[in-house]
Amino acid sequence: xxxxxxMTFELFTVGILLIVGFLFAAMPRLxxxxxxxxxxxxxxxxxxxxxxxxxxxxxxxxVAGTVVCTVxxxxxxxxxxxxxxxxxxLMLVGISLAAFLAARRMVLPSSQEPxxxxxxxxxxxxxxxxxxxxxxxLPFALLAAVAxxxxxxxxxxxxxxxxxxxxxxxxxxxxxxxVAGVFGPVLTGVVVCSLLLVVAxxxxxxxxRPAATGPLAExxxxxxxxxxxxxxxxxxFLAAVTxxxxxxxxxxxxxxxxxxxxxxxxxxxxxxxxxAVMVRAGQGGSRLAASRVANGAAEESLGDRSAxxxxxxxxxxxxxxxxxxxxxxxxxxxxxxxxxxxxxWVILSLVIVVPVAIGVLV
Amino acid sequence: xxxxxxxxxxxxxxxxxxxxxxxxxxxxxxxxxGLRILLVGGGLxxxxxxxxxxxxxxxxxxxxxTVAEAxxxxxxxxxxxxxxxxxxxxxxxxxxxxxxxxRARWTRRLEGxxxxxxxxxxxxxxxxxxxxxxCDALRExxxxxxxx
Numbered sequence: 001x002x003x004x005x006x007m008t009f010e011l012f013t014v015g016i017l018l019i020v021g022f023l024f025a026a027m028p029r030l031x032x033x034x035x036x037x038x039x040x041x042x043x044x045x046x047x048x049x050x051x052x053x054x055x056x057x058x059x060x061x062x063v064a065g066t067v068v069c070t071v072x073x074x075x076x077x078x079x080x081x082x083x084x085x086x087x088x089x090l091m092l093v094g095i096s097l098a099a100f101l102a103a104r105r106m107v108l109p110s111s112q113e114p115x116x117x118x119x120x121x122x123x124x125x126x127x128x129x130x131x132x133x134x135x136x137x138l139p140f141a142l143l144a145a146v147a148x149x150x151x152x153x154x155x156x157x158x159x160x161x162x163x164x165x166x167x168x169x170x171x172x173x174x175x176x177x178x179v180a181g182v183f184g185p186v187l188t189g190v191v192v193c194s195l196l197l198v199v200a201x202x203x204x205x206x207x208x209r210p211a212a213t214g215p216l217a218e219x220x221x222x223x224x225x226x227x228x229x230x231x232x233x234x235x236x237f238l239a240a241v242t243x244x245x246x247x248x249x250x251x252x253x254x255x256x257x258x259x260x261x262x263x264x265x266x267x268x269x270x271x272x273x274x275x276a277v278m279v280r281a282g283q284g285g286s287r288l289a290a291s292r293v294a295n296g297a298a299e300e301s302l303g304d305r306s307a308x309x310x311x312x313x314x315x316x317x318x319x320x321x322x323x324x325x326x327x328x329x330x331x332x333x334x335x336x337x338x339x340x341x342x343x344x345w346v347i348l349s350l351v352i353v354v355p356v357a358i359g360v361l362v
Numbered sequence: 363x364x365x366x367x368x369x370x371x372x373x374x375x376x377x378x379x380x381x382x383x384x385x386x387x388x389x390x391x392x393x394x395x396g397l398r399i400l401l402v403g404g405g406l407x408x409x410x411x412x413x414x415x416x417x418x419x420x421x422x423x424x425x426x427x428t429v430a431e432a433x434x435x436x437x438x439x440x441x442x443x444x445x446x447x448x449x450x451x452x453x454x455x456x457x458x459x460x461x462x463x464x465r466a467r468w469t470r471r472l473e474g475x476x477x478x479x480x481x482x483x484x485x486x487x488x489x490x491x492x493x494x495x496x497c498d499a500l501r502e503x504x505x506x507x508x509x510x
Contacts, residue, residue, distance in 0.1 A: 116384035120421035122377040122397075122406065124413050124449060208420045212378045305423035324420040 008261040013073045013085035015268045017092055019275055021066030024096035025059050027331060028103075031283045032304070037104040038314025038330035039111050040303035050110065058103040065095030097315075100331060104314050114303030119212040127204050129197075130228050139193045139232075139239035146243040147186050153250045157182060161249040182249070189242030191354050193235045198347065199326075200231040203335055206325035208305060210284060216301065219285030226281055227334060230274055237270050278333040304328060310340075377405045381422060389424055393432035401441050401452065403500050408454035414447070 028036060033043035036051060037058070045051045069092045073085065129136050150157070157177050163185060164173025175181030203224055210220040241263055248259065281288055284304075306327065310319040317327050320340035325347075329336045337344035377400050381392040400406045412418070415433060419426040433450050436442045442450040458464075472493075479489045 117380060117382050118422045118424075119378050119380040120413070120418055122379055122400070122410075122412055122418075124411055125417055206420070208423065212376075212380075212421070321425045322420070322423065323416045323426045324423075 008264060009085075010073065012264040012268050013088065014070055016085070016271065017066060017069050017073060017088060019268075019272055020089065020092055021062060021069075021096075023275055023279070023333075024062045024092075024100075025066075026279060027100075027333075028055055028058065030279060030287065030333060031330065032286045034302045035304060035330050037100060037107045038308075038311055039104060039107045040114050040308055041107065041110050041112055042302070045107075045110055050106065054103040054106040057106070058099045061099035061102075062096050065092050065099070069095075101313060108308075111308050112302055114305060114307060115301035117301065118305060121209070121212045125205060127201075129200055129204065130225065130232055135232065136197065139235040140190065142236075142239045142243055143186050143189045143193070146246050147183060150182055150186070150246060150250070154182075157249045163245065177249075183246070185242045185246035188355070189239050189246075192238050192242070195351060195354070196231050196235045196238075199335075200228045202326045202347075203227060206323075207335060208324045208327060210304065210328065211301065216284075219288050222288060223281055223283075223285030226277070226285070230277065234270075234274070237266075241267075281333075283333050284328050304330065379418075379422075381424075383424075389422075390428045390431040390435070393418075393422075393429060394435045397432065397436055398439075398441070399500070401436070401455075406452050408452050410452040411448075412442070412450040412452070414449040417449070 028046070033046065034040060036046050037054065041051075046055070069088045073088055076088075131138075154177075159177050160174055161177075161181075162171030162173065163175045163181070164171065175184060207224070209217065211217040244259075244263070279287075304327075306317065306319065306322070310317055310322075311330055312318055314331055315329075315336075317330075317336060317338050318340045319338055322338055322340065324338055325341050325343055326335040327338055328334075337347060339345070379393065379396045379400075381389055381396065383389065385392065387395075397406070397412075406412070412433075413421070415426050415429040419429045422429070433442060433444055437444050437450070440455045441453060443453050444450050476486075476489055480486070
């Protein structure tokens with residue numbers, strides 16, 4: 001591997017580690033004031049001595065974990081050493097989650113019941129996704145165009161060609177010129193985009209509106225819309241990447257290392273942009289500027305309309321009586337599934353089984 | 363304990379239903395009562411489509427059957443038409459003729475309610491005033507904010 005490509009992949013790994021480390025360190029301050037380490041608390045708790053102590057311990061561990069993983073990334077040359085970038089990322093996530101659980105144990109004694117008052121708008125859901133059908137179908141149209149181009153250029157495709165590259169830029173997956181081999185990346189793109197579309201639709205139809213009135217309601221609506229735009233952007237990005245990968249066999253003169261490096265850099269920039277947008281909004285839109293939300297409205301209620309005991313380890317929501325399939329995460333930005341709902345397991349199975357099946361079959 | 367009102371939200375006025383899970387009144391009754399107030403007061407005119415039981419249950423964070431029970435009560439009273447997967451539609455309900463039996467039934471219920479209020483420390487005057495205000499608001503079709 002060329003030194004430039006090697007440097008690119010090292011920086012990619014380090015960049016991802018730093019983004020994840022920053023996200024974990026910032027997370028406790030990104031959630032609603034009445035949710036702290038996935039525990040329902042009074043909004044003033046996070047500024048109390050106990051609250052600050054939990055945060056300092058948590059952040060110290062996360063920052064130390066990020067530093068260790070980043071140093072290891074430089075020392076072990078991710079992608080060359082078996083203990084590669086993915087391993088370092090898992091290690092950092094593991095350290096951060098352990099720190100989260102420890103902080104959660106410190107906060108749990110101060111847990112409070114969520115506000116018992118609930119409200120709801122008496123109107124049906126507006127189920128239109130951003131951009132409507134034209135924009136939502138764009139990723140699929142892109143992939144269909146790639147598939148058409150592959151059919152036209154079938155004769156130019158070599159008998160055997162690389163289809164997957166490791167984090168070091170070296171090809172580690174090969175395919176033959178068969179229908180499955182050539183159209184595999186396109187199919188992967190279609191499946192991944194479909195899953196993201198299902199998630200966007202699910203957030204629209206099967207998630208709880210956090211409130212019907214006031215700042216919480218407006219922030220919630222804007223956050224949902226932002227999430228749907230981010231999902232659409234992710235679909236477009238993934239369609240473009242899988243489309244490019246599918247077209248690579250038609251370009252025999254391309255430099256695979258350089259291609260992988262460009263994709264890595266673009267992925268890093270894309271992840272950084274998404275993180276920046278979501279961090280700016282905060283979980284549930286909690287950090288959206290006060291001047292842009294409903295003025296003079298009621299105070300925010302405690303919690304997220306779910307009791308703490310439904311949140312296993314603060315991360316997994318399990319409530320069979322709640323018809324909501326998607327719920328806002330208590331620790332993290334975005335949505336998670338209600339694992340008390342059978343459909344959550346169906347979606348989770350699809351997310352796991354379908355990519356594995358494609359990997360095996362293609 | 364429930365509150366029903368019609369509030370200014372982001373785009374337009376939208377009827378809002380509020381419940382209180384800490385109240386001793388069962389949630390399905392709070393939902394039915396809240397909706398009935400809006401129906402009587404004109405907050406939900408004939409032809410209005412209510413959210414599906416699933417949607418309303420999601421937003422309130424209660425079981426779907428709880429909302430379904432409230433909808434069934436109002437459908438039995440002739441306020442709603444229920445259609446599977448289409449939620450509930452408000453019907454053009456004619457006010458039934460009031461007979462002596464209905465009046466006697468309501469007198470008993472009001473007595474019970476007044477007794478609850480007195481036991482709760484309210485004065486007779488305050489209760490009479492609240493009842494009068496509630497009747498006026500409903501009669502005039504004003505947006506009612508009621509807390510019991």
